[in-house]
Amino acid sequence: MSRELAGLIRMGKSAVSEAECLRAERHLLEALAGGAKYPDIHYTLGLIDHQRGKYRRAVERFGQAVSLNPDYTEALLSLSITLNDMGRYDEARDAYDRAAEILSRKGGSPGENLFRGRIANLHKELGELYLALGQHDDAIREFRLALFVAPGYPDLRVRLVTALREAGRTDEARNEVDAFLAEIPGNAAALIQKGILHYLAGEKARALRAWEEALYKDPLNKIVQVYLNTLDRENPPG
Secondary structure (H helix, E strand, O other), X not given: OOHHHHHHHHHHHHHHHOOOHHHHHHHHHHHHHOOOOOHHHHHHHHHHXXXXXXXXXXXXXXXXXXXXXXXXXXXXXXXXXXXXXXXXXXXXXXXXXXXXXXXXXXXXXXXXXXXXXXXXHHHHHHHHHHHHOOOHHXXXXXXXXXXXHOOOOHXXXXXXXXXXXXXXXXXXXXXXXXXXXXXXXOOHHHHHHHHHHHHHOOOHHHHHHHHHHHHXXXXXXXXXXXXXXXXXXXXXXX
């Protein structure tokens, strides 16, 4: 693979992580046009197509990824989810079973928790794409689906709170973060979100307490330090 093609692929995958889908798609298609034949390019393009509701093309992309790498379990699970969304349940089950066989072959029994984690991560990836595009209801749906599959993943709860907040559904966001902190007291990421919600409501003293607790739990967290500095500038001493 040439350096130029490697750069295009890296740029494309970076753009998806930032959820700038149009830019990502352009870079990845350029890589394909330049002769790159890598399954993760098709897989990433499939995720973009899925979030746009272009399920038929997403199925093709995931299928191309699997044809290039028959053991690509993430692509098979994404294919299963997309086929299920299309109502093609027998095909969805077949893709799921193929992924199960691969995981079993590679490491013994794959275990339900491993499958749940992978499927939850796929829903999370879609949720991140929707969130960055401002499609908040779709993002909330994907994060809830991820939590339904894997309720024990704290980062999913935090992303759901973020999506609810950005959608303007602040009461739901508050309820969600409070319930989360009741189950896992002291989670720094949740405390940061709680502080943001208080700050946006004009409750700066409560925001300060939440962010100070977050910093205590995670002293190296640069984001929470930025929030605390913002409060300091707004409320200078004396």
